[in-house]
Amino acid sequence: MSFILYAIMIGILDGGIYALMACGLTLVFGVMEVINVAQGSLVILGAYMSYVLASTLHLNLYLGLLITMPATFLLGMAIEWAFLRRLRVDRIALSILVTYGVSLAIEGGLGMIFGDTYVALPAPSGTFTLFGYATPDIKLYVFLMACAFLAGLYVLLYRTTFGAALRATVQNRTAAQLIGINVERISTLTFALGAALAAAGGMAFGATRSFHPGSAEDLISRLLVIIVLGGFGSLGGALVGALLFLVVEDMVSVLISPIWGPVVFFAGLILILLVRPQGLFGQLEARRQ
Amino acid sequence: MAMRGIPGTVRGWGAWAATAAVASLLLGGGAVGAARVRHASQPPIIIGLSSSLTGDFSADGKANVQGYRLWAAYVNAHGGLLGRKVVLKILNDNSDPSQVITDYQSLINQYHANLLFGPFSTLLNPPAASVARRYGYMLIEGNGGGPSVFAQHNAYLFDVSSPTQNQLVAFAQWLTSLPKSERPKTAAYATYQDPFTQPQIDLCRKMLQAAGIKTVSYQVFPDETTDFTPIALKIVHSKAQVVVVGSLINLAAAMVNTFRQQHYNPEVLSFTAGPDQGSQWLQVVGGAKMTEGIMVEISWTPFLDTYQNALLDHLYTSTYGGSPESMSSDVAETFSVGQVLQQAVEATHSINNATLRAYIENPHHVFQTVQGPVHYIAGGWGQSSAPAYIGQWQNGKLVFVYPPFISKGAKPEFPKPNWP
Structure with a gap:
């Protein structure tokens, strides 16, 4: 029994990290109607930036975020300005193509600089006991960090003027423009915020497993599944989607077989989408917020 | 395949011996001189191959080509095959099975390749070998050892490397x-x-x-x-x-x-x-x-004490730089392809595909490669005995x-x- 409880807890701890990585993706869609398939690459870029700072400057991983998050924030602004702002028609479909190109460019650049070899961030090696099993401290630390970022994001969205403008844009882009909200500026800042959160997620991802430039490919498919389940544009949906995904996958892996983990999850996802095509907390929920 | 710590002495002597052999061949003998005369007067042997220079397998595809090129350069520096220069005709398959078929048809019909080498991966070798069989060519390869390759029962295909299984x-x-x-x-x-x-x-x-x-x-x-x-x-x-x-x-x-x-x-x-x-x-x-x-x-490392492995280290580092550890095993696997072909050609004095195929598939004929000695297993549909x-x-x-x-x-x- 303790083995199963432990698997659930591991799913929750990892789910927090995935929620952090996915929240930028869902915010960007909510505000901009852009499916940012470069989010996985931005996560891995963030992981590599943390790796460089930790291995060359011996900077603490958490302190390193003070550099990596602003840097990816600026990169996000540049990407939005250079590629996404210009998309006027068929925005969703074209955004997939454009951000896929950005993703390939990032992956290719990382490959040229770092090669196609796996690296791991120098995380502390201590453990604590959970249901009788040793658990790496770092899993708990990065989970708490992810929770802190998600809480901060919640405050930003629901307790600030910027958040109100952002939510207004999510609800109705045209109406937001009519009441004087600078929608383009909000879009730029949202995309940049998503990129900065990806950098934080990248640190958490890289601290708990090894990665290489191609890791983004597996990652983005999982992140997209999470926000489809949670509902495009919903922050709470990203959190619940991530936790459900990881817990179900881990539970099925230990109880039945790892090969059935994704199968069971996707079967559940299809059933949910048949009942709620907008996902668990889709647009309707986001608009009500 | 970065690997450290395999005893270096043997490798060191191997490298010296190989260098000495290269030097003596380059500086010395009338045989080489005669071969060079023939080299100039006879048409080259065209060996066609397709590789994944772009697409999903591009990293391995480039290594695949490196091994072939190193072998061809070495052979040409030593008088070629049967005194004829070896020319590699390399096409890009973009890691795509459909493109592989087009490429091998072009190599045979348009570029009139005399012999064929295989592309990279278990995915791409079967379609390449199917084309080869249709035209009566054998296909020797080193980078496709999955069971699906041999499940084709294609008697024209020979994998030099240890079967994956x-x-x-x-x-x-x-x-x-x-x-x-x-x-x-x-x-x-x-x-x-x-x-x-x-x-x-x-x-x-x-x-x-x-x-x-x-x-x-x-x-x-x-x-x-x-x-x-x-x-x-x-x-x-x-x-x-x-x-x-x-x-x-x-x-x-x-x-x-x-x-x-x-x-x-x-x-x-x-x-x-x-x-x-x-x-x-x-x-x-x-x-x-x-x-x-x-x-x-x-199945292979740069430090393995096998036939010409030290030579391969030397050729690789002098051509592409870096250290032997930076060499992909794909390079050694395709270099082995050339070694098997060369030994078969020298034994039969022929570049006829039927003659070579009959010689190579005989399980009593052992070929020395950088991966170790190999022979082809009777009824193995191209599986070699290469060890792991x-x-x-x-x-x-x-x-x-x-x-x-x-x-x-x-x-x-x-x-x-x-x-x-």
């Missing part, structure tokens, strides 16, 4: 050779659902079960899996004495880290890939102490421990020491 055979032979009183009783297996690793694990499991080693955990998981903790935990829970994992480096590292955290110490821990990655492996597991006693299956070896981390170095002809006295460390 056999990579763990040496490991299973070693375990089953232990006295029954010492032999472990239980084993756990985990593998990607992958045409490369799963057949190895399944064959190994079958061999160990036949020797009385009970399977207590068998897990297959999708390629897309990124969270390996539940898989590792299930193995921990099984308390197996032997753990065999069909892996890549990230999976192998995750397993080691979880096993160590859970204080789970199997007597034997073996991976199909990962611990062979030298400094990269040490980085992801946290140093040499963490890897003591871990085994990995290896067991490497084990001992005192911070990866050493060969089995079979005895390659281990040079080194013994497997058994049982594996506990985690530090």
